[in-house]
Amino acid sequence: MNKTNSIGVFDSGYGGLTVFKSIIKELPEYNYIYLGDNARAPYGDHSFETVYEYTLECVEWLFAQGCPLVILACNTASAKALRTIQQKVLPIKYPNHRVLGVIRPTAEVIGNYTKSNTIGVMGTRGTVNSNSYPIEIEKFYPQLKVVQQSCPMLVPLIENNEHLTSGADHFIRKYLEELLGNAPDLDCILLACTHYPLLIPKLERLLPKEISLISQGEIVSASLAQYLRNHPEIVDKIGQQGQRLFYTSGDTTVFDTNASLFFEQTVQSKQVHLLR
Numbered sequence: 001m002n003k004t005n006s007i008g009v010f011d012s013g014y015g016g017l018t019v020f021k022s023i024i025k026e027l028p029e030y031n032y033i034y035l036g037d038n039a040r041a042p043y044g045d046h047s048f049e050t051v052y053e054y055t056l057e058c059v060e061w062l063f064a065q066g067c068p069l070v071i072l073a074c075n076t077a078s079a080k081a082l083r084t085i086q087q088k089v090l091p092i093k094y095p096n097h098r099v100l101g102v103i104r105p106t107a108e109v110i111g112n113y114t115k116s117n118t119i120g121v122m123g124t125r126g127t128v129n130s131n132s133y134p135i136e137i138e139k140f141y142p143q144l145k146v147v148q149q150s151c152p153m154l155v156p157l158i159e160n161n162e163h164l165t166s167g168a169d170h171f172i173r174k175y176l177e178e179l180l181g182n183a184p185d186l187d188c189i190l191l192a193c194t195h196y197p198l199l200i201p202k203l204e205r206l207l208p209k210e211i212s213l214i215s216q217g218e219i220v221s222a223s224l225a226q227y228l229r230n231h232p233e234i235v236d237k238i239g240q241q242g243q244r245l246f247y248t249s250g251d252t253t254v255f256d257t258n259a260s261l262f263f264e265q266t267v268q269s270k271q272v273h274l275l276r
Contacts, residue, residue: 005031005066005237005238005239006030006031006032006033006065006066006067006238006239006243006245007023007030007031007032007033007067007069007070007071007238008032008033008034008035008059008062008063008065008067008069008070008071009023009032009033009034009035009070009071009073010034010035010036010037010055010058010059010062010070010071010072010073010074010077011034011035011036011037011072011073011074011077011194012036012037012038012040012041012042012043012054012074012076012077013036013037013038013041013042013155013159013195014036014038014158014159014195014255014258014259014261014262015073015074015155015158015193015194015195015196015262016034016036016073016074016194017034017036017073017194017259017262017263017267018194018195018197018198018215018216018217018262018263019071019073019102019194019216019217019220019221020032020034020073020263021217021262021263021264021265022217022218022220022221023071023217023220023221023224024244025221026218026221026222026224026225027221027224027225027228028242029240029242030238030239030240030242031238031239031240031241031242031243031244032243032244032245033062033065033067033244033245033246033247034244034245034246034247035058035061035062035247035248035249035272036246036247036248036249036250036255036259036269037054037058037248037249037250037274038248038249038250038251038254038255039248039249039250039274040054040249040274041159041250042076042124042155042156042159043055043074043076043077043080043124043126044076044124044125044126044127044152044155044193045124045125045126045152046076046126048080048081048130051076051077051080051081051126052080052081052084052085054077054274055072055074055077055080055081055082055085056081056085056089057274058274059072059085059099061272061274063094063097067097068096068097068098068234068237068238069097069098069099069100069234069237069238070097070098070099070100071099071100071101071102071220071224072099072100072101072102073102073194073220074102074194075102075103075123075124075127075192075193075194075216076124076126076127076193077101078101078102078103078132079103079126079127079130079132080126080130082099082100082101082103085099086099098231098234100223100224100227102194102216102220103132103133103136103192104136105216105219105220105222105223105224106133106190106192106214106216106219106220107133107136107137107139107140107141108140108223109219110137110140110141110144110190110214111137111140111141111144113188113212113214114144114186114187114188115187116185116186116187117143117144117145118144118145118147118183118185118186118187119137119144119145119146119147119186119187119188119189119190120147120148120149120179120180120183120186120188120189120190121133121134121146121147121148121149121189121190121192122148122149122151122154122175122179122189122190122191122192122193122196123148123149123150123151123192123193124150124151124152124155124193125150125152127192127193128148128149128150129150131148133146133148133190133192134146134148145183147179147182147183147186149175149178149179149182151171151175151193151196153171154171154172154175154193154195154196154199155193155195157171158195158196158198158199159195159258161258161261163198163199163202164202168202169202172199172202172203172206173206176203176206176207186211187210187211187212188211188212188213188214189203189207189211189212189213189214190214190216191213191214191215191216192216194216194217195262196215197215197217198261198262200213200215245270246259246267246268246269246270247269247270247271247272248269248270248271248272249271249272249273249274250271251271252269252270252271255267255269256268256269
């Protein structure tokens with residue numbers, strides 16, 4: 001594959017594969033490279049500085065593989081690293097490259113999902129502490145009340161394939177009870193972590209039927225499609241042979257096994273050794 005013609009998709013681990021799956025469904029014709037930084041996952045409890053360093057390294061690695069456009073399919077990386085990369089790194093070092101995240105596309109449409117004007121946001125500790133969602137949502141829907149819930153145990157449970165066990169029910173129920181206790185009038189919950197779509201069956205069983213769940217895959221893929229329509233100069237750089245490559249900084253056997261849960265297809269990855 002020509003090194004100058006892929007869209008890069010990055011996540012700290014597996015969760016971004018739920019977004020990647022939706023992107024491919026929406027835009028199957030393009031070439032893609034997926035990178036999961038599994039050796040250093042999860043990012044949720046790392047400091048802003050650490051997440052920024054890790055994310056920048058992965059973005060630069062994807063640039064080096066010939067990706068003119070990189071999607072941060074990771075809420076924590078989008079919250080803690082995207083703005084700095086866009087404002088301070090790209091203009092100086094990579095003026096012809098672009099990096100997009102998952103928070104702004106979601107914030108732009110979230111108001112369409114609520115009638116009560118109160119929404120819940122479930123995310124990692126890092127995403128919640130960054131306050132990125134309330135800040136971004138207020139720009140588009142200042143009338144909305146946004147109530148956040150940090151869920152630090154969910155990513156480890158999912159990545160260890162324990163999320164469907166009865167033991168996971170305790171934590172899922174605990175986080176929902178805390179969220180609903182703080183926002184009894186909410187009518188939708190944003191799953192602000194790309195791992196969480198795997199929990200939808202359990203969440204739906206525990207939630208009242210009038211509360212809807214919003215996952216980000218379709219939102220991000222629709223936003224990317226619109227972005228490409230608006231930026232033909234980016235499209236001109238991307239190959240359209242429908243090729244997909246997968247890389248992980250962790251063990252490839254473990255990655256391939258777990259990735260199939262998120263991507264719902266067989267995955268064969270190669271290992272990349274990152275420096276930091």
